[in-house]
Amino acid sequence: MNRNDYMYLDHAATTPMREVAFEAYKKTEKDAYANSSGGHALSRKAKNILEESREYIASCFGAAPNEITFTSGGTEADNWIIKTPFIDKDTSAELTTTQIEHEAVLASAENVHSKGFNVNFVSCDDEGVTNIDEFEKSINSNTVIASVMYANNETGVVQPIQEMSKIVKDVNPNTLFHSDVVQAVATKKLNFHNLGIESAAISGHKIGGPKGIGVMFLKTGYKIPSFLHGGKQELERRAGTVNVSGVAGLAAALKEQQNNLEKDVELIENEKTIFENNLKENIELRVVGENVERLCHISNIQFKDINSETLMVALDLNGMGVSRGSACASGAQKPSHVLEAMKVDEEVINNHLRFSFGWNTQKGDGEKCAEIVEKTIKELS
Amino acid sequence: MRILVAMSGGVDSSVVAGLLKSQGHEVIGVTMKLWEGPNGEMPETGCCTSADSEDARKVAAKLDIPYYVLDYTASFSENVIDNFVDMYAQGLTPNPCVECNRSVKFDHFIDQAKKLNCEKVATGHYAKIVNNNSTYELHKADYLDKDQSYVLHMLDSQKLENIEFPLGTISKPEVRQIAASLGLKTAFKKDSQDICFVGKKDYRNFVSKRIDVSSKGLIVDKDENEMGTHGGIHAYTIGQRKGVPGGQGEAKYVTKIDVENNKIYIGSKDELTTKKFILDEVTFVNEVEYENLSIQTRYNSEDVPCAIEKIDESTYQIVLKTPTMGVAPGQFGVIYNGTKLVGGGRITSKVLEDVYE
Numbered sequence: 001m002n003r004n005d006y007m008y009l010d011h012a013a014t015t016p017m018r019e020v021a022f023e024a025y026k027k028t029e030k031d032a033y034a035n036s037s038g039g040h041a042l043s044r045k046a047k048n049i050l051e052e053s054r055e056y057i058a059s060c061f062g063a064a065p066n067e068i069t070f071t072s073g074g075t076e077a078d079n080w081i082i083k084t085p086f087i088d089k090d091t092s093a094e095l096t097t098t099q100i101e102h103e104a105v106l107a108s109a110e111n112v113h114s115k116g117f118n119v120n121f122v123s124c125d126d127e128g129v130t131n132i133d134e135f136e137k138s139i140n141s142n143t144v145i146a147s148v149m150y151a152n153n154e155t156g157v158v159q160p161i162q163e164m165s166k167i168v169k170d171v172n173p174n175t176l177f178h179s180d181v182v183q184a185v186a187t188k189k190l191n192f193h194n195l196g197i198e199s200a201a202i203s204g205h206k207i208g209g210p211k212g213i214g215v216m217f218l219k220t221g222y223k224i225p226s227f228l229h230g231g232k233q234e235l236e237r238r239a240g241t242v243n244v245s246g247v248a249g250l251a252a253a254l255k256e257q258q259n260n261l262e263k264d265v266e267l268i269e270n271e272k273t274i275f276e277n278n279l280k281e282n283i284e285l286r287v288v289g290e291n292v293e294r295l296c297h298i299s300n301i302q303f304k305d306i307n308s309e310t311l312m313v314a315l316d317l318n319g320m321g322v323s324r325g326s327a328c329a330s331g332a333q334k335p336s337h338v339l340e341a342m343k344v345d346e347e348v349i350n351n352h353l354r355f356s357f358g359w360n361t362q363k364g365d366g367e368k369c370a371e372i373v374e375k376t377i378k379e380l381s
Numbered sequence: 382m383r384i385l386v387a388m389s390g391g392v393d394s395s396v397v398a399g400l401l402k403s404q405g406h407e408v409i410g411v412t413m414k415l416w417e418g419p420n421g422e423m424p425e426t427g428c429c430t431s432a433d434s435e436d437a438r439k440v441a442a443k444l445d446i447p448y449y450v451l452d453y454t455a456s457f458s459e460n461v462i463d464n465f466v467d468m469y470a471q472g473l474t475p476n477p478c479v480e481c482n483r484s485v486k487f488d489h490f491i492d493q494a495k496k497l498n499c500e501k502v503a504t505g506h507y508a509k510i511v512n513n514n515s516t517y518e519l520h521k522a523d524y525l526d527k528d529q530s531y532v533l534h535m536l537d538s539q540k541l542e543n544i545e546f547p548l549g550t551i552s553k554p555e556v557r558q559i560a561a562s563l564g565l566k567t568a569f570k571k572d573s574q575d576i577c578f579v580g581k582k583d584y585r586n587f588v589s590k591r592i593d594v595s596s597k598g599l600i601v602d603k604d605e606n607e608m609g610t611h612g613g614i615h616a617y618t619i620g621q622r623k624g625v626p627g628g629q630g631e632a633k634y635v636t637k638i639d640v641e642n643n644k645i646y647i648g649s650k651d652e653l654t655t656k657k658f659i660l661d662e663v664t665f666v667n668e669v670e671y672e673n674l675s676i677q678t679r680y681n682s683e684d685v686p687c688a689i690e691k692i693d694e695s696t697y698q699i700v701l702k703t704p705t706m707g708v709a710p711g712q713f714g715v716i717y718n719g720t721k722l723v724g725g726g727r728i729t730s731k732v733l734e735d736v737y738e
Binding site for chain 2: 309310313314316317334379380
């Protein structure tokens with residue numbers, strides 16, 4: 001669908017693929033389709049693309065190439081890092097995470113819990129920032145992993161990652177500090193080592209890369225068991241023929257993103273601000289996390305007396321795609337666990353919508369989107 | 382016009398969406414999510430399993446129409462589930478499908494349609510709406526074996542004005558044929574008869590998990606002779622034979638449930654027949670009528686000729702022309718004049734002593 005026919009404000013769910021990513025993907029499938037682990041000329045060509053991409057991707061996050069393993073996406077990386085270290089542990093081992101994590105982390109943590117391990121789900125304040133004191137208390141000599149997302153995917157609220165990493169390392173230097181940075185990398189330049197992030201999950205399609213490709217970053221010195229068993233690809237860490245064209249697409253998308261990040265962020269921030277301010281003029285609402293640091297591309301809005309289920313449908317029919325949080329298989333959406341953790345009043349918890357901008361947002365979109373929302377709300381009342 | 386179609390994922394509502402779309406209407410499909418288990422799981426059987434909403438989604442994608450799943454679980458739980466459990470606790474026989482239509486589905490759905498600028502809503506029910514000089518009448522479907530007007534009796538003329546039942550003149554085989562010709566994967570899907578939130582399991586377990594109904598009591602005959610014991614009245618409905626102690630080769634049936642004294646009365650088939658009973662919560666599609674009436678006391682049961690007497694605005698006494706078996710308090714009595722549905726209400730266990738012969 002042409003972007004002029006439909007206003008897509010769901011970039012936090014996924015983004016359209018950048019032309020450069022598409023080209024890189026296509027070129028690799030055409031010219032270097034061989035198995036990158038093979039022993040012939042075409043395989044070497046694929047291997048070369050794979051390793052050059054790895055080097056570039058690593059450099060974008062201040063990481064070393066051998067700290068980067070390619071996965072099928074962010075969900076796999078989160079599952080891998082959170083679940084596998086517990087395989088050979090006795091039940092004194094503990095996991096600390098937060099109540100506002102993405103489902104990939106939450107469900108992995110619950111899986112660890114179901115195996116008999118103690119898991120601490122740290123609460124947050126009403127702006128959606130993790131409670132630091134509670135977090136600190138949850139770390140002890142048994143903590144194997146502490147996992148905190150860099151920024152929340154529903155609210156965009158940024159967590160005090162550097163501070164939390166320091167707390168973890170002070171209490172227990174052996175604890176792996178993991179961060180799901182899937183949402184953050186869309187509009188943030190991150191240096192993992194400087195931030196104290198020791199492992200991370202990245203997803204290609206959130207930054208204009210292809211779907212089905214992601215990164216598991218793991219700091220040199222740490223080893224975790226394999227999650228997928230089979231061939232000895234990816235330095236024997238992850239079995240399965242490597243998705244080289246996906247990797248090439250991701251590298252190309254990342255390159256374009258990094259080269260334009262500053263001006264993109266400025267534009268998105270600007271359009272989002274116009275959007276929020278214009279809406280506020282005519283509609284009673286509250287912007288979630290307005291008083292704390294949040295990602296520039298996410299605007300989670302609580303409408304005073306408009307049920308967001310109906311509003312979302314009406315917006316779709318008026319040509320605008322938004323969401324109420326994470327996409328759900330059954331289609332119907334439950335009240336968000338993030339908003340519940342923030343103790344949002346029951347009366348308004350179903351009045352939230354997430355508007356998320358992205359790399360293809362253009363000047364004027366903020367105003368245009370506010371107009372569509374206002375018009376739609378008027379029609380509903 | 383823009384029409385909101387309730388899509389369960391079954392063949393009937395799939396065909397409704399397809400037919401209306403082919404007639405040039407702007408169709409929006411909606412699955413009403415009514416119930417989910419304690420951990421958010423969708424029902425395994427009935428009309429709203431996750432496989433069903435997935436089917437509805439596929440049909441909508443095939444027809445290229447907008448499609449949404451809307452959450453009515455809170456309203457359903459309050460109006461249907463709680464009522465279902467309460468009724469069994471009171472020794473009544475609930476009809477959750479009618480209750481759902483009456484207090485959840487249509488009201489929410491018509492309201493939603495108005496908000497979304499839809500002129501009408503449509504469902505895959507087999508019934509007919511007849512516009513008689515801007516008075517809307519509800520009639521039985523042309524193919525009586527599939528007629529579902531009974532479960533729609535609470536719809537009045539004002540509501541019917543907003544509704545379309547496109548299948549009222551079509552036979553089930555024809556519906557399947559249309560589905561197949563539209564390439565819809567639901568064409569040969571089996572019909573569901575289960576209660577969505579109970580599924581294939583025993584409703585007694587569902588009820589006993591929710592309320593304490595375990596108190597044992599006596600089973601007696603009409604003369605209070607002890608015939609056995611029971612493990613909770615929720616496990617019995619009027620007319621039930623299973624689990625009832627027999628007597629001298631003659632089959633016995635539950636004839637009365639006395640909640641106050643925790644007693645189940647049983648008797649012979651003859652004792653099950655009823656000639657008079659009272660309906661409360663009575664509503665009419667249009668005006669009340671008194672001539673040429675008949676009544677169905679269960680879904681798709683035979684029409685029994687009857688007369689009605691008004692007690693108050695929403696309470697009527699029904700006098701059957703021939704005594705009938707299995708009139709169960711809690712079920713609905715739906716009154717017809719020929720194929721035209723006049724109104725209906727809930728069968729009560731109340732007895733009007735003064736009008737009894």
